[in-house]
Amino acid sequence: MADVLTIDDLVGLLDRFGMKVGIDLDGAAAEGVSRELVAARLSHALVGVVEAHASRADDAARRAGADASDIAEITLMAFAGANCQREADEWALIEWRATRLAMALSELDFGGPLPRSGQVGSGDVLVRTIREVAGALAAMATAKRVTTDPLRPAGDAAVAGQGLARAMDVLEQAAAAAAGHRAVGDLMRMTG
Incomplete structure (x- = not known):
């Protein structure tokens, strides 16, 4: 390192x-x-x-x-700059970026009717969905990185598998908001 x-x-x-x-x-x-x-x-x-x-x-x-x-x-030059030598290196960089994105979204306060709740900042329903999907992406990237790294520490696969299962639950919950987001998207297209 x-x-x-x-x-x-x-x-x-x-x-x-x-x-x-x-x-x-x-x-x-x-x-x-x-x-x-x-x-x-x-x-x-x-x-x-x-x-x-x-x-x-x-x-x-x-x-x-x-x-x-x-x-x-x-x-892709970021991967060259990070000196990625193998697939596991690429996934490690993707995981790092996805995790930091999820962390930033959780910490930032955005305008909207939803109040701040503990570590999770404020916003609206779309912001909540973005946070959920970003967190799930981070967990999925971790799981993929673990599966591609033959040099991973013992026990990492079990932890990543638990995170992946939770990520799928979160994505299913986020999907429940899809109809509302689609309606907003349709309105935005009409007002162009």
């Missing part, structure tokens, strides 16, 4: 992308925040600025004539 970048390296990279960061490691340590957690926070901030740059680069490529197949092809 590759080493984690140092905090100084991460701060330098964030600076290169225009995000100025000041770190008080002594203050963080006094609050019980480890250097590893600081590095993880900075790493995710770096992911955010790089994704924002990639989004702008996609838009520029589209304006220059790139079509959906071109964008799909360049999307």
Whole structure:
């Protein structure tokens, strides 16, 4: 496994992308925040600025004539950048992305009539369905990664199988909202 970048390296990279960061490691340590957690926070901030740059680069490529197949092809460069060497590596990256998406959706508050409930943010029925489907996607990606990795730790398959079964239950529940979402989609098409 590759080493984690140092905090100084991460701060330098964030600076290169225009995000100025000041770190008080002594203050963080006094609050019980480890250097590893600081590095993880900075790493995710770096992911955010790089994704924002990639989004702008996609838009520029589209304006220059790139079509959906071109964008799909360049999307695969993330797997090259992550140095995926085998199918299990690809699934590990997909799992990581799906899990982080589900986590972000659970933590973010969105406008709508549904109040925040514990760790799950607010929103509306569509947001709730998006959260459910994202969580199920993360569990399915975990199950697929486990089944493709002959080097997986003992017991991972059982845990992933439980998660996969729960994901199917969640998808069945989410499907119950499909008629309402379809009706909203039809209204949106009409108002175009």
